[in-house]
Amino acid sequence: MKALLSVTDKRGIEEFAKGLEALGYEILSTGGTLAKIKEAGVSVKGIEEYTGFPEMLEGRVKTLHPKVHGGILYKRDVSSHVETVKEHGIEAIDLVCVNLYDFEGVLKQKAPREAMIENIDIGGPTLIRSSAKNYKNVLIVTDPEDYEEILTKLQKGEVEEEYRMELAMKAFSNTAYYDAMISRYFQEETGKKSKYFTIGMKEEGKLRYGENPKQEAAHYTDPYVDSYLSDFEILQGKELSFNNLNDLNTAAALCGELHKQGGVYAVGLKHATPCGVAKGESVYDAYEKCFHADDVSIFGGIVAINGTINEKTAAKMNEIFLEVIAAKDFSEEALKEFSKKKNTRILKIDFDKMPVDMDIKYLNGEVLVQQADLEEDDKWEVVTKKSPDIEESLDLQFAMKVCKYVKSNAIVIVKDGVTLGIGGGQTSRIWALESIFNNHPDVDFTGSALASDAFFPFDDCVREASKHGVSAIIQPGGSIKDQDSVKACDEKGISMVLTGSRHFKH
CATH class of the missing domain: 3.40.140.20 (AICAR transformylase, duplication domain)
Incomplete structure (x- = not known):
């Protein structure tokens, strides 16, 4: 029996190699992995010695050889496969333990492009995919967390086909995650988007439950963010x-x-x-x-x-x-x-970091992807006779920033840099506003600033706000009845600013 070990993450590899050797495996290895397990006293053969072909091109070509992939891929129960490998002097490789170049690590370090390219693994994913494809005959090991369980199963002779397939599933998931990171990198570097939207996520852990106790849930992270x-x-x-x-x-x-x-x-x-x-x-x-x-x-x-x-x-x-x-x-x-x-x-939390410029919604098999709503509302147009003063302008800006994070229909009222009321998630804009006044009957709204995430279809919000002393309003505008709201503001002595930028949040 032969096992090929070639890992970047070397946690536990010495003990794993010792365990395999004790079970009678002949160990093949490469580079740093070979040196580490040899230091641990394990008898190991270098891949160059095994293939009779030297490592070349700065390590880009090591395991890409018929003697390696033939020994992994041939079907042990197909006579033509057995005859072919025998004819070419190819021996079976029964276990492959591989993990990949640390592309994720250099990505987080914001390494220069040349370093990123050199950390794209070729031989590793090929070994993993070859082994996982032939999982019935080859154990593919990609996670150091599995070493102990695999050794135990091998010692007991209890490596069932279902378990082999589970390891293959992990292996293909590993390479898919890896390729998704590389795809994202090239899209960012070129400034172009592929028609294939690939985003790899890594599980951080299971959660006790989802929004409700009956729902299973887990926490995943995006390595690119x-x-x-x-x-x-x-x-x-x-x-x-x-x-x-x-x-x-x-x-x-x-x-x-x-x-x-x-x-x-x-x-x-x-x-x-x-x-x-x-x-x-x-x-x-x-x-x-x-x-x-x-x-x-x-x-x-x-x-x-x-x-x-x-x-x-x-x-x-x-x-x-x-x-x-x-x-x-x-x-x-x-x-x-x-x-x-x-x-x-x-x-x-580090609030100096930048937010993510992408928003994703999963809809029963359909995925919507959009830019995040991060642009500043810097195109203010005062459309009323009265202009907001400095304090009102600051409150309007503050109110609109809060409004962006409130479910539509959204209304936010602010005074002196403090929210006096937030109304959101209503199917009618006037209801969102009325909910504020109904829920805060003892608040003095005199001289406050009001923000709306979208235009006023009627002048009812302006007239309701005026009853409670609101003195300035900011909204995107764009309704065919904008002038009705402007006229109502002028009648009530309220200033109104239009931004031309809507902030729906559904």
């Missing part, structure tokens, strides 16, 4: 759930977008929808304003803050139940305070 959620650090708390991660995505994205304007911001979020957002003079001030913006909805929600949380802020946050608290950093005293509520998830 380096954004807010790529490498956040969990400092405390229970395992993150499906809903936690989904909510965190929106909270981090909104907080990150506001962070780029400068200043300290706190984002309170529930069910992937902002419930309170505020700019503050300090972290404590921002959180307190965010909390009081909606002290009902924030309970059991998520808070993201683009600053360092101190002990005073932590103590204030501990007054209620919060599922997740994400911040740029935490003082030692704050972490000690949070330790009083050990189940609260405490996360450290």
Whole structure:
């Protein structure tokens, strides 16, 4: 029996090779793998010695040889195959252990193009695919986590065909993931998109359940993305759930977008929808304003803050139940305070990172892919007699940024850098607005700024807003009845800005 071992990830390879040798396998190997297992005292033959052909072209050609692939691919139960390999002096290779050049690692390092190209493995994927295709006769091993189980099964003589096929499944999944990364790299480098949309994802772990306990779920990451959620650090708390991660995505994205304007911001979020957002003079001030913006909805929600949380802020946050608290950093005293509520998830996030410029929706076998809604609304047109003053302009800008993260139909009202009310997910725009006033009957909206994610089809929102003292409105415009809303604003002394840019979020 022969086993070919050639790995980039060398975790556990010495013990695996020793185990195979003890089972009577003749070990073949290449390069660094050969040196490592030889150092461990395993008897091993170099692939050049085995094939009688030297490694060449700076290592690009090592295992691409008929004596290797013939020994892997021939069907042991087909007489013509057996006669062919015998005629050419080819011997069976019964186990292949391979993992690939670290393309993912150099991708994360943002290596220059030449280094990226040299880390595209050719021989490795070929060995894996050959072995996996002939899984009935060849054990294909691609994951060091499987070494112990494979040795146990070999020792007991219990390597069933179903298990062989499971290893083949892992192998093909491995090469598919690898090729997806390479495809993405070439698309980014050329600035062109292929008609084949390939995106490889790696499982980070199983989740306890999905949105509801009856739904299975897992967490996958995209190796090509380096954004807010790529490498956040969990400092405390229970395992993150499906809903936690989904909510965190929106909270981090909104907080990150506001962070780029400068200043300290706190984002309170529930069910992937902002419930309170505020700019503050300090972290404590921002959180307190965010909390009081909606002290009902924030309970059991998520808070993201683009600053360092101190002990005073932590103590204030501990007054209620919060599922997740994400911040740029935490003082030692704050972490000690949070330790009083050990189940609260405490996360450290880098808000200086850039958001992902891609949005994907999976629809029962159909996939929609679009650019993320990241462009600034910089084409303001004042269409009313009254223009917004400086404070109103800042609040309008703030309100529209929040509005982008609220489910349509979305209305956001802001004053002095704090949300006074957020209405979203309604099938009518006027209902979204009315929900704000109905849910916040004690709030003084005088002098506030209102943002709408899409145009007003009628002037009803303007007239309703005017009853509560709203003084400035920002919206995309584009309705055939825009002038009705403009006229209503002029009648009520409200300024209106049109951006020409809609922000639907479905």
